[in-house]
Amino acid sequence: MPAPSILYHCPCLSTSPVPPPPHLPSSSYSFHPLHTLFFCEECDAVRCNRCVSVEVSGYYCPNCLFEVPSASVRAEKNRCARNCFMCPNCRNTLSVVPSDPPDPGDGRLMVPISAVGEPPFLLYCNYCRWDSSEVGMTFEKPTGLAAQLQKFEDSALDSLEFDRLKEHFEPIIRASSLSSSTLPTQAAHSPHTNPITAAATAALARDIPGVAKYTPLTRSQRGHKDKSANKDEMPQYKSRVDITTASKHGTGGGELDVEMMKRLEDVSEIARLEQRWSLSWTTSIETRDLKPLRIPLHSKRSKRCPACTHILIKPEQKAQSVRFKIKLAAASYLPAIVVALPHRQQALAVESAKRSMVKSTTAPPDEDREGKCELQAGKTYPFNLALSNPLYDPIQVRLSVQRMHVSHSEGAPDKARRPPFAISLPTSPFTISAFAEAWEYEEDDEMFGLDDDEVLEARLRGEKEIKTKPKSVGVLEKKGNTTVIGGEVVIGKEARGNVKFNMLVSFTYRSDDPSPSESNDMGSPSKAGSKVTETKTFAFYTVVDLGAIIPKEEAKYIDDIL
Amino acid sequence: MAPIRDKFTIHSKAVVCQDVELKGDITIGAGTIVHPKATIFAIAGPIVIGSGCIIEESAIVVNRRKEVMRIGDDNLFEIGCRVESPSIGSFNTISVRARIHHTVRISSFCVIGAGCMLIPQEDETLDDYTVVYGPEAERRTWSGKGKIQEADLRRKHAEYLREMLPKFNRLRRGDGA
Numbered sequence: 066m067p068a069p070s071i072l073y074h075c076p077c078l079s080t081s082p083v084p085p086p087p088h089l090p091s092s093s094y095s096f097h098p099l100h101t102l103f104f105c106e107e108c109d110a111v112r113c114n115r116c117v118s119v120e121v122s123g124y125y126c127p128n129c130l131f132e133v134p135s136a137s138v139r140a141e142k143n144r145c146a147r148n149c150f151m152c153p154n155c156r157n158t159l160s161v162v163p164s165d166p167p168d169p170g171d172g173r174l175m176v177p178i179s180a181v182g183e184p185p186f187l188l189y190c191n192y193c194r195w196d197s198s199e200v201g202m203t204f205e206k207p208t209g210l211a212a213q214l215q216k217f218e219d220s221a222l223d224s225l226e227f228d229r230l231k232e233h234f235e236p237i238i239r240a241s242s243l244s245s246s247t248l249p250t251q252a253a254h255s256p257h258t259n260p261i262t263a264a265a266t267a268a269l270a271r272d273i274p275g276v277a278k279y280t281p282l283t284r285s286q287r288g289h290k291d292k293s294a295n296k297d298e299m300p301q302y303k304s305r306v307d308i309t310t311a312s313k314h315g316t317g318g319g320e321l322d323v324e325m326m327k328r329l330e331d332v333s334e335i336a337r338l339e340q341r342w343s344l345s346w347t348t349s350i351e352t353r354d355l356k357p358l359r360i361p362l363h364s365k366r367s368k369r370c371p372a373c374t375h376i377l378i379k380p381e382q383k384a385q386s387v388r389f390k391i392k393l394a395a396a397s398y399l400p401a402i403v404v405a406l407p408h409r410q411q412a413l414a415v416e417s418a419k420r421s422m423v424k425s426t427t428a429p430p431d432e433d434r435e436g437k438c439e440l441q442a443g444k445t446y447p448f449n450l451a452l453s454n455p456l457y458d459p460i461q462v463r464l465s466v467q468r469m470h471v472s473h474s475e476g477a478p479d480k481a482r483r484p485p486f487a488i489s490l491p492t493s494p495f496t497i498s499a500f501a502e503a504w505e506y507e508e509d510d511e512m513f514g515l516d517d518d519e520v521l522e523a524r525l526r527g528e529k530e531i532k533t534k535p536k537s538v539g540v541l542e543k544k545g546n547t548t549v550i551g552g553e554v555v556i557g558k559e560a561r562g563n564v565k566f567n568m569l570v571s572f573t574y575r576s577d578d579p580s581p582s583e584s585n586d587m588g589s590p591s592k593a594g595s596k597v598t599e600t601k602t603f604a605f606y607t608v609v610d611l612g613a614i615i616p617k618e619e620a621k622y623i624d625d626i627l
Numbered sequence: 628m629a630p631i632r633d634k635f636t637i638h639s640k641a642v643v644c645q646d647v648e649l650k651g652d653i654t655i656g657a658g659t660i661v662h663p664k665a666t667i668f669a670i671a672g673p674i675v676i677g678s679g680c681i682i683e684e685s686a687i688v689v690n691r692r693k694e695v696m697r698i699g700d701d702n703l704f705e706i707g708c709r710v711e712s713p714s715i716g717s718f719n720t721i722s723v724r725a726r727i728h729h730t731v732r733i734s735s736f737c738v739i740g741a742g743c744m745l746i747p748q749e750d751e752t753l754d755d756y757t758v759v760y761g762p763e764a765e766r767r768t769w770s771g772k773g774k775i776q777e778a779d780l781r782r783k784h785a786e787y788l789r790e791m792l793p794k795f796n797r798l799r800r801g802d803g804a
Binding site for chain 1: 738740758760761765766767769770772773774775776
């Protein structure tokens with residue numbers, strides 16, 4: 066994520082509500098962009114995609130948007146059983162086209178033709194012009210193509226092998242579902258009673274020459290008898306076709322491929338890895354053997370809170386619909402924060418102004434821009450946090466920076482580990498007005514632009530003016546449901562790495578379920594009595610990344626030499 | 628360099644909109660359609676466009692060479708493409724924002740995919756039925772299946788434009804008219 070950025074904390078990975086310091090690698094796993102987070106109203110907590118429990122609410126084909134009943138999903142091997150195919154060459158969707166009318170043979174193109182196409186029909190890629198006649202695949206009628214292909218597919222080596230595997234594992238799966246339904250508690254507590262896990266453990270414990278033996282910790286306590294029992298539970302699987310001789314059956318590999326490559330004229334005759342990637346079986350590596358693929362189905366999923374199992378998000382059943390029946394996104398509960406570095410924005414503005422004037426599209430603008438935008442060690446920079454309130458009531462917000470640097474420096478005596486930067490933020494709480502739909506439509510973009518230009522001009526005239534500007538820390542601007550807070554970062558001379566800090570945001574809002582008597586007191590939130598009864602406070606952690614610090618090292622090094 | 632002498636020869640059945648930029652010695656054949664805002668520059672040598680071609684908005688056709696740039700029949704130059712190829716056959720499609728350098732000659736029934744750049748250092752000729760596609764301008768050869776249908780569609784496309792464009796645009800006539 067390009068800096069400056071802000072991510073929100075989900076406490077699901079640790080037991081403590083305080084997130085790890087941002088310089089630890091584990092930190093990045095606990096923080097997420099706001100739009101990926103959910104909010105459980107029952108638990109009053111943020112939930113992320115790592116901790117929610119996911120269940121499939123429906124399958125559909127992304128191409129024809131047909132909802133596939135879950136019973137046939139398995140039978141169709143998770144792919145669309147209608148007319149949807151993917152180009153084996155470029156992954157575009159294929160369309161069914163009729164063949165050309167017979168060539169009159171006089172070398173001229175016969176035009177016009179009848180509107181009704183004639184058989185045989187082909188699958189045709191509009192993008193790379195692959196067509197299924199290249200692999201000898203034609204159709205008598207333009208509908209139900211998958212069914213027409215069914216017999217080829219069923220007799221293919223890989224599907225026969227897969228059927229055999231399914232047959233082989235069926236008794237084990239049945240036994241496992243039986244045991245888990247009859248003895249749910251026991252199965253949960255000792256995983257080895259489950260035949261599937263037992264089989265997997267046995268497979269892992271098998272001796273493989275040159276590989277250290279896999280010994281799970283529990284094995285030593287459980288004795289010898291169980292080991293043999295595990296092995297007995299799964300009979301050894303014998304494949305239908307020995308993979309070492311598979312090349313004889315036209316699936317490629319071995320000497321045949323070597324022979325083929327000796328006669329190779331063009332690299333493109335060999336199918337690229339990504340073209341063969343989704344095939345489950347060893348296939349010929351030649352491009353001309355690639356077959357069209359039925360399009361894999363997609364699923365619509367609903368997510369539940371891991372603690373209270375309330376639904377957090379649930380899509381509408383229809384495949385065409387992109388709406389949700391239930392949607393408890395964190396973005397509609399927590400204030401959205403946008404981080405900005407004013408000095409970087411100016412650099413960008415100047416840059417874009419320059420570019421529009423010169424209109425040189427060829428020159429790479431990045432090099433020049435970076436020099437101006439980076440945070441240099443030993444300097445002080447202002448930064449802005451724009452907080453937007455998604456609630457229909459005003460909120461009181463308090464920001465505080467987590468004091469992790471101090472504790473860290475105590476722990477590590479190394480001088481380089483001193484707090485590399487200091488953040489100052491306004492400590493007093495401030496309000497953000499309520500969200501109202503009307504503000505969404507307010508046309509004050511121009512005003513904002515003018516403001517920006519003025520500031521820009523001022524800065525261009527002289528940097529000093531701005532630095533002595535009294536208000537760089539505090540509330541800078543209030544507009545609609547957005548309040549802009551100014552902060553400042555002082556970067557140490559020896560600093561390196563990223564300016565990245567944890568920030569606790571706590572906000573106080575009017576509770577949604579007030580006692581029945583208090584429905585008419587919209588105008589009196591300041592009353593001490595009512596405040597106690599009907600306000601709630603919610604706090605969450607965020608990590609703010611202002612970007613990388615340019616170390617002063619190089620410059621100093623040169624100085625030393627001179 | 629000598630100033631470019633403008634000389635436009637436009638067939639009476641061609642539809643060339645007023646708002647196109649033409650420079651140099653240009654010949655446009657019967658039934659060819661040039662949309663408004665297209666650009667045809669015959670900088671060094673003349674450009675001869677055959678019949679039934681469609682040149683869409685903001686497409687650029689440039690001849691940087693001394694010899695005549697010949698464009699065959701029923702070619703489609705889609706929006707924003709830039710073609711400097713010294714010779715183009717028939718029934719080719721140059722897709723949206725594709726770019727073809729002056730080192731590439733195009734035969735017939737070729738398709739240059741959307742956004743593809745064909746800028747080889749040395750001269751080369753694309754064979755018939757060459758398809759260039761994808762972000763890396765990969766090439767393959769089309770089997771030619773369905774080309775009659777496509778040609779039919781191209782003609783219908785041109786026919787429709789010949790009917791509709793004059794209703795909403797002023798047309799440009801050749802020097803002779």
